[in-house]
Amino acid sequence: MSQKHPRISKAVIPAAGLGTRFLPATKATPKEMLPVVDKPAIQYVVEEAVAAGLDDVLMVTGRNKRPLEDHFDRNYELESALANKGDAERLAKVQESSDLATMHYVRQGDPKGLGHAVLCAAPHVGDEPFAVLLGDDLIDPRDPLLQRMIEVQEVYGGSVVALMEVEPEQIHLYGCAAVKPTADSDVVQVTGLIEKPDPAEAPSSYAIIGRYVLDPHIFDILRRTEPGRGNEIQLTDALQQLTQNHSATADAAGGPVHGVVFKGRRYDTGDRGDYLRAIVRLACEREDLGPDFRNWLKRYVAEEM
Ligand code: G1P
Numbered sequence: 001m002s003q004k005h006p007r008i009s010k011a012v013i014p015a016a017g018l019g020t021r022f023l024p025a026t027k028a029t030p031k032e033m034l035p036v037v038d039k040p041a042i043q044y045v046v047e048e049a050v051a052a053g054l055d056d057v058l059m060v061t062g063r064n065k066r067p068l069e070d071h072f073d074r075n076y077e078l079e080s081a082l083a084n085k086g087d088a089e090r091l092a093k094v095q096e097s098s099d100l101a102t103m104h105y106v107r108q109g110d111p112k113g114l115g116h117a118v119l120c121a122a123p124h125v126g127d128e129p130f131a132v133l134l135g136d137d138l139i140d141p142r143d144p145l146l147q148r149m150i151e152v153q154e155v156y157g158g159s160v161v162a163l164m165e166v167e168p169e170q171i172h173l174y175g176c177a178a179v180k181p182t183a184d185s186d187v188v189q190v191t192g193l194i195e196k197p198d199p200a201e202a203p204s205s206y207a208i209i210g211r212y213v214l215d216p217h218i219f220d221i222l223r224r225t226e227p228g229r230g231n232e233i234q235l236t237d238a239l240q241q242l243t244q245n246h247s248a249t250a251d252a253a254g255g256p257v258h259g260v261v262f263k264g265r266r267y268d269t270g271d272r273g274d275y276l277r278a279i280v281r282l283a284c285e286r287e288d289l290g291p292d293f294r295n296w297l298k299r300y301v302a303e304e305m
Contacts, residue, residue, distance in 0.1 A: 008150050008213065009056050010130040011049035011101075014117035015042065016062035016108040021271050030065050032135050034275070037283050040071060041269050043097055044138045050101050052146035054131055058104045058124045060117045072103045113232025115222050122219040129153060132235075134210025136270035138278065143264025146211055152187055153213040158255025159242060161190065162211035164262050168199050174207035175236035177259055190243055190257040195229045195236035206259065208236065209266060217254030218242065 019031025026034075032042035049057055061068055075094060082091040108120045118132060131146060139145050149160045163177055175195050179188035192203060212235070221238040228234040245252035267278035283293050 008129050008131060008153065009054055010125055010128070011046075011052075011054040011057045012060065012118060012121040012125065012130055012132045013042070013045055013049070013057060013135060014060045014108075014114060014132070015065060015068060015135055016060055016111055016117055018111070022275075028064070030068055032065075033067050033071065034269070036138065036267075036269060036275075036279055037286065037289070041138065042068060042135055043071070043100075045133050045135050046072070046097075046100055046103075048139055048141065048146060049131065049133055051141060051144065052131070052150060054146075055101045056104070057101045058106060058121050060108050060120050061105055062108050062111060069103075069105055072097050072100065074098045113227065113230070113234055115225055115233035115235040115238055118214070118235055119219060119222040119233070122216075125216060125219075127216050129159075129213060129215055132210075132212040132214060136268060137210035138267040138269060139211070139262075140265035140267070143262070145260065145262050145264060146213075148186070149211060149213045149260050152184075152258055152260055156182075156187070156256060156258050157215070158246070159215045159218065159239060159257045160213040161239065161257065161259050162209045162262050163188065163206040163259040164209045164266065165205050166207045168202070168205055171199055171202045171205060171207060172196050174209075175234075175239075176202045176204060177206045177208060178203035179206055179259060182258070186261050186263075188259045188261060190239075190259050191247065192243055193236050193240040193257075195234045206261070208259075209262060212239075215242070215254045221254070 015032050017031065019026035022031050022034065033040045036044065046057055059068060078094055079091060082094060104124055106120050106124060108117050145162055149162060153160045166174065173196065175193055176197050177190045178192035179190055182189055194201065218238055221241045222233065225233050225238045228237045239257055242254045243257050245254060246256045267281060268274035269278050284290050
């Protein structure tokens with residue numbers, strides 16, 4: 001691999017949000033720890049990073065997020081209690097999360113937005129491309145999106161976002177990309193970005209979903225990015241600046257922005273309705289729980305709906 005495209009090894013997971021949509025569950029428990037079936041949502045995200053070859057994971061946390069650190073650490077008391085009982089199956093489940101990756105933590109003192117959270121990762125990431133995974137989006141491991149984004153970054157350089165087509169009335173919930181095609185059918189060049197546009201202003205129906213592979217030049221831009229939508233420093237605005245720099249000078253520092261168009265299975269755990277749907281879908285597909293649960297669900301829908 002050329003020096004221009006060093007192998008990506010670091011993942012950044014912003015996890016400082018207050019989770020107010022899930023109160024009171026999130027009063028004393030981070031929203032990232034809410035179970036999706038029987039695993040905390042955040043563990044799916046770390047597993048996805050590891051499956052894409054990123055075993056150095058930095059979580060950007062805040063106050064009240066200690067349970068995240070504990071979850072990815074050893075728990076000797078619990079481990080020895082399970083070992084003494086001879087419960088190897090549960091012992092393996094406890095050890096799984098602490099053996100996954102090399103975990104690092106940094107605190108985002110002030111919650112000044114996603115762009116600011118990513119900027120908190122600058123000292124850890126240094127001068128190499130890196131991935132960002134947002135915890136509200138779960139991507140089915142059978143549809144490996146992040147691997148594809150890393151491949152695309154290695155070919156095209158610059159930064160890569162994950163895009164998904166959504167209904168026009170949904171676009172105001174996402175960052176939206178103006179795009180043009182490339183020679184690869186699942187890859188587009190991003191020519192502009194706008195954070196949570198009104199449907200009338202949206203340049204397309206391509207929404208950014210929570211996966212990014214970023215050129216480290218993004219940090220310089222984020223340092224100069226003024227608060228935008230919601231008075232927060234927006235990652236989308238910094239990426240928009242990269243697209244503008246690139247269109248002004250093709251070899252501008254930071255390179256182009258491309259999008260991988262994702263058509264696979266994505267589960268949203270960001271609000272209560274989506275969270276419930278994610279749990280039902282994932283539970284139905286589980287080999288151990290699925291058959292019983294699906295039978296019950298069919299009966300429930302037939303009798304109660
Ligand atoms: C963030 C980003 C937005 C992106 C979304 C994906 O918004 O700012 O551009 O489309 O994640 O989930 P949030 O959902 O955190 O408000």
